[in-house]
Each structure stands twice: as structure tokens, then as C-alpha cells.
Amino acid sequence: MPAKRAHIQTFGCQMNEHDSQRMAKILESAGYEMTGDPAQAQVVLVNTCSVRENPENKVYSLLGRLRSLKKGGARVIIGVAGCVAQQEGEAILHREKCVDLVFGPDNYFDLPDMIAAAERGERVLNTEWLSGRQKVRNFIPEERMEQVALEGCKGYIAITKGCDNFCSFCIVPYTRGREVSREMDNILREARTMLEQGAKEIWLLGQNVNSYTADGAGFYELLDAVSRLDGLRRLRFTSPHPNDWNNRLSELMAERPAICNHLHLPFQAGGNRVLALMRRRHTIEDYLEKVRYMRAINPQLEISTDIIVGFPTESDEEFAWTLRVMDEVRFSQVFAFKYSVRPGTRAAGMEDDVPREVKEERLARVLELQERITEEQLRALAGSRHDVLIDGAHLRRQGVMNGRTEGFRPVSVPGGELEIGDLVPVRITGYRNHWLEAERLVNLSASA
Numbered sequence: 001m002p003a004k005r006a007h008i009q010t011f012g013c014q015m016n017e018h019d020s021q022r023m024a025k026i027l028e029s030a031g032y033e034m035t036g037d038p039a040q041a042q043v044v045l046v047n048t049c050s051v052r053e054n055p056e057n058k059v060y061s062l063l064g065r066l067r068s069l070k071k072g073g074a075r076v077i078i079g080v081a082g083c084v085a086q087q088e089g090e091a092i093l094h095r096e097k098c099v100d101l102v103f104g105p106d107n108y109f110d111l112p113d114m115i116a117a118a119e120r121g122e123r124v125l126n127t128e129w130l131s132g133r134q135k136v137r138n139f140i141p142e143e144r145m146e147q148v149a150l151e152g153c154k155g156y157i158a159i160t161k162g163c164d165n166f167c168s169f170c171i172v173p174y175t176r177g178r179e180v181s182r183e184m185d186n187i188l189r190e191a192r193t194m195l196e197q198g199a200k201e202i203w204l205l206g207q208n209v210n211s212y213t214a215d216g217a218g219f220y221e222l223l224d225a226v227s228r229l230d231g232l233r234r235l236r237f238t239s240p241h242p243n244d245w246n247n248r249l250s251e252l253m254a255e256r257p258a259i260c261n262h263l264h265l266p267f268q269a270g271g272n273r274v275l276a277l278m279r280r281r282h283t284i285e286d287y288l289e290k291v292r293y294m295r296a297i298n299p300q301l302e303i304s305t306d307i308i309v310g311f312p313t314e315s316d317e318e319f320a321w322t323l324r325v326m327d328e329v330r331f332s333q334v335f336a337f338k339y340s341v342r343p344g345t346r347a348a349g350m351e352d353d354v355p356r357e358v359k360e361e362r363l364a365r366v367l368e369l370q371e372r373i374t375e376e377q378l379r380a381l382a383g384s385r386h387d388v389l390i391d392g393a394h395l396r397r398q399g400v401m402n403g404r405t406e407g408f409r410p411v412s413v414p415g416g417e418l419e420i421g422d423l424v425p426v427r428i429t430g431y432r433n434h435w436l437e438a439e440r441l442v443n444l445s446a447s448a
């Protein structure tokens with residue numbers, strides 16, 4: 001009998017990618033094979049994100065296209081998961097008749113039961129918040145500990161869920177709930193299982209990853225413990241909040257070889273008044289002081305960031321501070337967005353008074369400056385040596401593999417015989433677009 005097939009389309013952040021991987025594992029253990037083609041699937045899930053612009057419109061327009069899968073009475077179950085599902089809930093079932101399941105980020109472990117109910121003809125709404133212990137347990141139930149989700153040589157582990165920060169522009173605390181941290185033992189067990197199953201790199205994930213606290217341990221203790229695990233080559237985490245960052249963490253990063261020299265530390269805006277309106281709980285001076293310290297003790301460190309331009313009332317002068325911070329820190333990558341209202345957030349009560357053209361012009365200036373900085377950095381990397389963790393084949397160039405430096409820069413490396421998970425010493429020879437080009441320094445057997 002042909003296997004049942006399932007397809008998951010994911011929008012948004014790394015946490016959503018991780019949730020989709022978990023859903024895929026749950027479906028696989030329920031007998032489904034995953035497919036990249038929704039037309040071949042009996043279960044199609046859309047894992048949504050509310051962070052980017054017009055998220056609801058994007059989801060409804062995708063659902064409009066998926067409607068055709070049910071043409072002629074085909075038995076396909078369509079589900080909507082994630083933040084938009086949590087926020088819109090029943091409205092999705094009302095508005096889009098092709099949808100059978102709507103469930104939030106706390107509820108995907110119930111997928112087999114929800115699918116069974118949909119097969120009986122029910123339309124399922126499951127957006128209930130789990131609380132306390134229940135939510136912690138739902139990170140990864142003991143009986144599913146063996147079903148870790150690896151992506152090539154990388155394993156992603158959710159260590160916290162939800163967020164208590166309530167930054168005024170952000171919908172996450174309303175769609176993923178209050179923050180809970182998972183027990184350290186449970187995280188270490190999942191990490192060990194991943195390493196036994198071939199992971200070389202582990203990512204610790206959380207909306208505010210460094211506010212982790214469980215059983216008297218904080219993020220420092222967790223990072224320290226995970227970084228000592230046998231077999232681990234690289235440890236990354238995302239996203240930390242500047243307010244919860246401290247010099248001890250910078251020191252641990254600098255001294256522990258497994259912790260990669262890359263930090264994604266969002267600063268959002270350069271003006272202190274704007275940061276206060278955003279409820280970020282730090283000043284730009286605090287941010288820069290922490291960055292200066294970590295750079296002083298760890299000059300190789302690469303830092304990336306998030307920026308929002310055109311937050312309500314942001315003046316030209318305040319925006320100029322954003323550019324000044326970029327000039328000083330010289331980020332390796334910037335994810336920049338024009339502010340747009342998220343209904344239900346505190347900022348939605350403020351007048352969105354920065355004109356669209358001004359936001360566009362500010363965004364263009366941020367991107368232009370970053371482009372210049374990136375070019376200079378890429379040029380300066382010529383001749384430098386790095387270890388590259390191979391994570392896939394180049395899509396168009398035969399005999400070329402792709403990977404990342406410790407600083408998270410993408411690199412193309414010659415060597416069709418290389419395998420995912422190989423750690424290869426290279427010398428940078430140049431760059432194309434934003435990808436570094438490299439030559440191998442020694443053959444693989446010498447570097448393994």
C-alpha cells in the first residue's frame with residue numbers, strides 16, 4: 001500500500017522551522033512520508049508566522065490556492081498551525097471552508113488525534129494554552145525523545161517557549177504565551193541523542209534565549225553544560241536579548257571552542273527614546289558597552305542584528321543614531337524592517353505617524369550602509385583561514401559544496417567528495433554576491 005504523504009509549508013522564524021520539523025517527526029511516526037509537493041499529500045499543513053508584514057493576508061491567499069487540492073471531493077486534510085492560527089483561531093475556520101484543522105504552537109503534539117478527528121469529518125480548533133508543567137513537558141515528551149529532528153548535521157533544540165518581554169511592536173507574547181523554560185537534564189538528553197544520531201552542530205532556540213532559567217540554572221550554566229558534550233563541534237543559539245546579556249556570557253563564548261564566534265543580538269533602533277517606546281529595557285549605551293567588551297576579549301566575533309525603521313514618532317535625528325550604531329559595530333548581517341502595526345500589541349495604540357516614503361528611505365539607507373560594510377568585510381576576509389562545516393551541495397555548481405564559517409558566513413568549497421557534517425579547513429580566495437569562495441588547505445582525511 002502506498003504510504004500516506006504529508007506536506008508542511010513554513011513561514012517565518014527559526015522557531016517555526018523547528019516546530020515544523022517536530023510536526024514532521026510526529027507525522028512520520030504516525031506513518032506519513034513527507035513530500036515537498038502539496039498535490040501529492042493527504043495532509044497539508046501551513047505553519048504560520050505573525051512577525052512579518054501582512055501575515056494574515058499571506059496565509060489566506062495561500063489557503064485560497066490550496067482550496068483546489070480538494071477539487072472533485074479529494075480527501076485532503078488542510079491544517080493551519082503557528083502564530084496566525086493562535087491569533088485568528090475560529091475566524092480561519094469561518095472564512096476558509098477548505099481548512100479542517102486550526103491549532104496553535106502549544107498544540108502540535110496532538111496532531112495524530114486532530115487528524116483522526118478531521119478524518120471523521122470534524123473541523124478541529126485547538127488553540128488552548130498549556131500552562132506551567134504541562135507546557136514544559138510538551139517541549140518534547142519523554143516517549144518521543146528518540147525522535148529528535150536533525151536537519152543534515154544540525155540539531156535544533158527549543159529551550160524556552162513564549163516571551164515575557166512584551167516589546168511594544170511584537171506579537172510573540174500574545175501568540176506563544178508567557179515564557180517557560182525546559183529542564184536542563186531534558187535538554188542535555190535531547191542534545192546527547194542528537195549527537196549520537198550524527199549532529200555536529202546544535203542550536204539552542206528561544207524567543208529570548210538568554211532569559212532561560214530552570215531548576216536554579218540560567219543560560220550561562222546551560223551553555224556551559226551543552227558546550228562540554230562529547231562529539232559536539234559547534235554550538236549556536238538564537239535570539240538573545242541585549243538586556244539579558246552579560247559579560248560572563250561574553251567570556252564563556254570567548255573561551256569555549258565549541259561555542260561559535262557569532263552572536264545575533266538585535267538592537268532594533270539607535271535612539272534611546274524610541275527604545276523606551278519599544279519597551280526594550282536597555283539604552284543604546286548599554287548595548288554598545290556590551291558589544292565593546294565582547295569584541296575586546298574576542299576580536300573574531302561576528303555580530304548580526306535586527307533593526308526596525310520608522311517606529312512611531314522616530315525622528316530623523318533618532319534614525320541617524322541607528323546608522324551610527326551600524327557604523328560602529330559593523331554587523332556581519334542586518335535584518336531590517338519598516339515598522340508596521342501588529343493589531344493587539346501596545347504599539348498598535350500609537351499613531352503610525354512616520355510616512356511610508358520616509359520609512360522606505362530609511363530602510364534603503366540601512367540596506368545601503370550594510371551593503372558597503374558587508375563588501376568591505378568580505379574583501380578583508382581574503383586570505384584568512386577558517387574551518388567550514390559542510391551543510392549541503394551547491395545547487396548549480398557541480399563538485400562544489402556549501403558550508404558556514406564559525407562566524408556564520410556562507411562559503412562555497414570545492415570537493416564533490418565532501419559530506420554533510422565534514423569540518424574542512426579552508427583559505428578564503430574571494431567572494432561572489434555575499435558568498436565566500438574558498439580553497440581547501442589539507443585533504444579531508446588530514447582534517448577529520
Ligand code: SF4
Nearest residue numbers: 163165166167170172
Ligand atoms: S524579546 Fe521582544 S521582540 Fe523578542 S519575542 Fe519577546 S517581545 Fe518579541
